[in-house]
Amino acid sequence: MAKPVTLKELSKKEILFASGHRLCAGCGAPIIVKMVLLASDYPLIAANATGCLEVSSCISDYTAWKIPWIHNAFENAAATLSGVETMYRSLKKQGKIDKDIKFIAFGGDGGTYDIGLQSLSGAMERGHDMLYICYDNGAYMNTGIQRSSATPLGADTTTRPAGSVVPGKTEQRKNLTKIMAAHNIPYAAQASPSHWADLVRKVRKALDIPGPKFMNIISPCNRGWRSRTDDAIMLSRLAVETCYWPLYEIENGVTKITFKPREKKPIIDFLKPQGRFKHLFKPDAEDFLKRIQDDIDKEWERLQKEEACFSS
Amino acid sequence: MAKIVAVTGNEAVANALRQVNPDVCAAYPITPQTDMMQRFSGFVSDGKVKTEIILVESEHSSMSACVGASAAGGRVITATSSQGLALMNEILYIASGTRLPIVMPVVNRALSAPLNIHGDHSDAMGARDSGWIQLWSENAQEAYDNTIQAFRIAEHMDIRLPVMICLDGFIISHSIERIEYLEDEQVQNFVGEFKQLYPLLDLAHPVSYGPLILPDYYMEFRKAQAEVNTKVPEVVLDVAADFEKISGRKYGLFETYRLEDAEIGIVILNSAAGTTKDVIDEFRNKGIKAGLLKPRLYRPFPYVETGEALKHLKALCVLDRADSFGSSFSPVYMDIASSLYPYNDKPILINKIYGLGGRDYLPEHAEIVLNELIDIAETGNVKSYKEYIGVRE
Amino acid sequence: MKLKNWKEVNPGSVITEPGSSEKFKTGSWRSSKPIWIEENCIQCLFCWIYCPDNAIKVKDGKRGEFDYEYCKGCGICALECPGKKGNKAIIMVEEGK
Numbered sequence A: 001m002a003k004p005v006t007l008k009e010l011s012k013k014e015i016l017f018a019s020g021h022r023l024c025a026g027c028g029a030p031i032i033v034k035m036v037l038l039a040s041d042y043p044l045i046a047a048n049a050t051g052c053l054e055v056s057s058c059i060s061d062y063t064a065w066k067i068p069w070i071h072n073a074f075e076n077a078a079a080t081l082s083g084v085e086t087m088y089r090s091l092k093k094q095g096k097i098d099k100d101i102k103f104i105a106f107g108g109d110g111g112t113y114d115i116g117l118q119s120l121s122g123a124m125e126r127g128h129d130m131l132y133i134c135y136d137n138g139a140y141m142n143t144g145i146q147r148s149s150a151t152p153l154g155a156d157t158t159t160r161p162a163g164s165v166v167p168g169k170t171e172q173r174k175n176l177t178k179i180m181a182a183h184n185i186p187y188a189a190q191a192s193p194s195h196w197a198d199l200v201r202k203v204r205k206a207l208d209i210p211g212p213k214f215m216n217i218i219s220p221c222n223r224g225w226r227s228r229t230d231d232a233i234m235l236s237r238l239a240v241e242t243c244y245w246p247l248y249e250i251e252n253g254v255t256k257i258t259f260k261p262r263e264k265k266p267i268i269d270f271l272k273p274q275g276r277f278k279h280l281f282k283p284d285a286e287d288f289l290k291r292i293q294d295d296i297d298k299e300w301e302r303l304q305k306e307e308a309c310f311s312s
Numbered sequence B: 001m002a003k004i005v006a007v008t009g010n011e012a013v014a015n016a017l018r019q020v021n022p023d024v025c026a027a028y029p030i031t032p033q034t035d036m037m038q039r040f041s042g043f044v045s046d047g048k049v050k051t052e053i054i055l056v057e058s059e060h061s062s063m064s065a066c067v068g069a070s071a072a073g074g075r076v077i078t079a080t081s082s083q084g085l086a087l088m089n090e091i092l093y094i095a096s097g098t099r100l101p102i103v104m105p106v107v108n109r110a111l112s113a114p115l116n117i118h119g120d121h122s123d124a125m126g127a128r129d130s131g132w133i134q135l136w137s138e139n140a141q142e143a144y145d146n147t148i149q150a151f152r153i154a155e156h157m158d159i160r161l162p163v164m165i166c167l168d169g170f171i172i173s174h175s176i177e178r179i180e181y182l183e184d185e186q187v188q189n190f191v192g193e194f195k196q197l198y199p200l201l202d203l204a205h206p207v208s209y210g211p212l213i214l215p216d217y218y219m220e221f222r223k224a225q226a227e228v229n230t231k232v233p234e235v236v237l238d239v240a241a242d243f244e245k246i247s248g249r250k251y252g253l254f255e256t257y258r259l260e261d262a263e264i265g266i267v268i269l270n271s272a273a274g275t276t277k278d279v280i281d282e283f284r285n286k287g288i289k290a291g292l293l294k295p296r297l298y299r300p301f302p303y304v305e306t307g308e309a310l311k312h313l314k315a316l317c318v319l320d321r322a323d324s325f326g327s328s329f330s331p332v333y334m335d336i337a338s339s340l341y342p343y344n345d346k347p348i349l350i351n352k353i354y355g356l357g358g359r360d361y362l363p364e365h366a367e368i369v370l371n372e373l374i375d376i377a378e379t380g381n382v383k384s385y386k387e388y389i390g391v392r393e
Numbered sequence C: 001m002k003l004k005n006w007k008e009v010n011p012g013s014v015i016t017e018p019g020s021s022e023k024f025k026t027g028s029w030r031s032s033k034p035i036w037i038e039e040n041c042i043q044c045l046f047c048w049i050y051c052p053d054n055a056i057k058v059k060d061g062k063r064g065e066f067d068y069e070y071c072k073g074c075g076i077c078a079l080e081c082p083g084k085k086g087n088k089a090i091i092m093v094e095e096g097k
Helices: A029-039 A052-057 A077-093 A109-114 A117-126 A176-181 A196-208 A232-241 A275-281 A283-311 B009-020 B034-045 B059-072 B082-097 B122-126 B140-155 B184-191 B218-247 B272-285 B303-310 B331-340 B363-379 C046-050 C076-080
Strands: A044-048 A069-071 A102-108 A130-136 A187-191 A212-218 A247-251 A254-259 B003-008 B024-027 B052-055 B103-108 B133-136 B163-168 B176-181 B254-257 B264-268 B290-295 B297-299 B315-320 B348-353 B386-388 C032-036 C056-059 C062-066 C090-094
Touching: A029 A052, A029 A102, A029 A130, A029 A196, A029 C046, A044 A052, A044 A077, A052 A102, A069 A077, A069 B059, A077 A102, A077 A117, A077 A130, A077 B024, A077 B052, A077 B059, A102 A109, A109 A117, A109 A130, A109 A176, A117 A130, A117 A176, A117 A212, A117 B059, A130 A196, A176 A187, A176 A212, A187 A196, A196 A212, A196 A247, A196 A254, A212 A232, A232 C076, A254 A283, A275 A283, B003 B009, B009 B034, B009 B103, B009 B140, B009 B163, B009 B176, B009 B184, B024 B034, B024 B059, B034 B052, B052 B059, B059 B082, B082 B122, B082 B218, B103 B122, B103 B140, B133 B140, B140 B163, B140 B176, B140 B184, B140 B218, B184 B218, B218 B297, B254 B272, B254 B303, B264 B272, B264 B363, B272 B290, B272 B363, B290 B303, B303 B331, B315 B331, B315 B363, B331 B348, B348 B363, C032 C062, C046 C056, C046 C076, C076 C090
Parallel strands: A044 A069, A044 A102, A102 A130, A130 A212, A187 A212, B024 B052, B103 B163, B133 B163, B264 B290, B264 B315, B315 B348, B348 B386
Antiparallel strands: A187 A247, A247 A254, B003 B176, B133 B297, B254 B290, C032 C090, C056 C062
């Protein structure tokens, strides 16, 4: 296994996602992109689903990308990149390209969990050599915080607002990482920008594995989460420490939890700083909060058991 | 030396694609196209082409993958029909707006609902404003020839637009006809090497494809795209002239049949033109001056040339294998009417819808229309400007 | 800047200058401003890796000044700064004060 990288080493590399992008102050997405691009020692080509990252990074004559980059539409980043990767294989076979290039797709949760799921599933099943990264901020943030299948239980969104009858989202999140792992791809993982070393290590590992890979990375959005501009890293850390967003990887079918909090924090630590959950802290919402905690406990239990299956 | 074979339209087009030998092909099954990509997949499996094939999970992904592959920097094909073309619709506009020279045979088939797998032109008509060049083909030979020429048109440095080659589902795709094939080497030399202007795979020059363009620039890009369309007819004719040199077969923007001295005429696309020509011969034998115009380059539509070719007629019927619901007339009719609008002296124009969902177009249909045109030319009286023919009333 | 006419725009709206967003200065978005207090800095580089806007210059593995041309003033650096003995090496102050 490659030795862990230090920030000092990483800081000597060129950042291939330039300043001057127009993502909101304190957005999690550019932090993730920066880490992903820094992690790679390979030349990269990226595809991007329509969304915050895409519209903010490439406008008119301005592109923040210093690597070749393509945006096609909302639901087809994986299919688009499968086209790019296939042309690469074709031209390489013909001797027209000699470099080893790696391919990464970036999509938000709307473009990945919802509208782009078929395209992603198809690309993974076909076995293209690509890493698909979902930056999951838990709603359609680009269009103004609408509910997605990645929106957490109880969250207030503009299409499922917490009202006198409806307590925000009443359904659980889709477990996309599990769905992707069920494609029997060689590598699927969850990461968080708070745990940069874990994230960088996973990207490096994924890029070294031939074939389709998937990473789901939590991406705080202070506009949609109704939180402060300075708390993206703090909240993503709390997401990990409460086991709302467990850090794990599934490599060739073997599950490994890559970070276990010494003391699992209660979910309210993650929910409380976020305005999208503030209705859950009214006296009559206790049962709902308990349901959220129960769901997280159950999934964390399940994940640990899954890991235990392989550790003997 | 040309090789003469008896093959179906799908087989002929698949063979043209083999001879062109593209870098990447995206394929997804849909009747009646399925058999074309199936044959091409066979060429891939047998190593007869260098093509890498992507067996996508939908036509939406098919066109999406084509956009990625074409931007990456090589020659790209796919093929579809009907619902598949409709599903691609969103990405058709992205392919043309991004100026990617993708080539796509479209085996024309009706659209749902009701579900129907047979030939009509509703599918390609729904994509007529998508910015793609459309070449229409009467028979398997034309479909084969158009497919080969499509690459040169699409990849021309002044154009760089995607091209669809339309051929009638089942009637042409599944019927065996006599075809003259060119030699592989002739086709290779004819299409030449393709060089993408901004290949995504060029690491030395990293480019960004697909930016967000705000109101300060969007119109400039659209105007540039509109201007490119004005250059297409000339390129189509140049390519046709080169093609004639290797094939002996002549192509224009459209085909005219006994039109020059005609008094009445029919405009009709694709396979039904063949039947119509036979009936026109019968009318000519009776001393009636009937003629035909069959559009080939339907998008961008050569308005001036078409209007010039038709303006002398007394009465003209546009027969369309598709309707345009909610608008006054059917798609081709509206283009023909526009092409004739500038002239003070022009034919009386009527519109018939025929052959939807694979309904047979019979010689008697052409006879009814021609007789009606004779009457209109003589009396100036029009019973009905638009009607469905071959339908139970 | 003079806007290009339709004859001058790139076919297919392809952008051929990588990283050209650097011409777009986002520093004007800032309402509060981070201040680096060098004596409290332990050179952990957390501020550098967590900055969404690459607004912290690092040379030879050493943190330098903020790049106020791009810093949007989110304050992540200040919150994540471990400082030295409880004293932050980055504090936020209101812009213009």
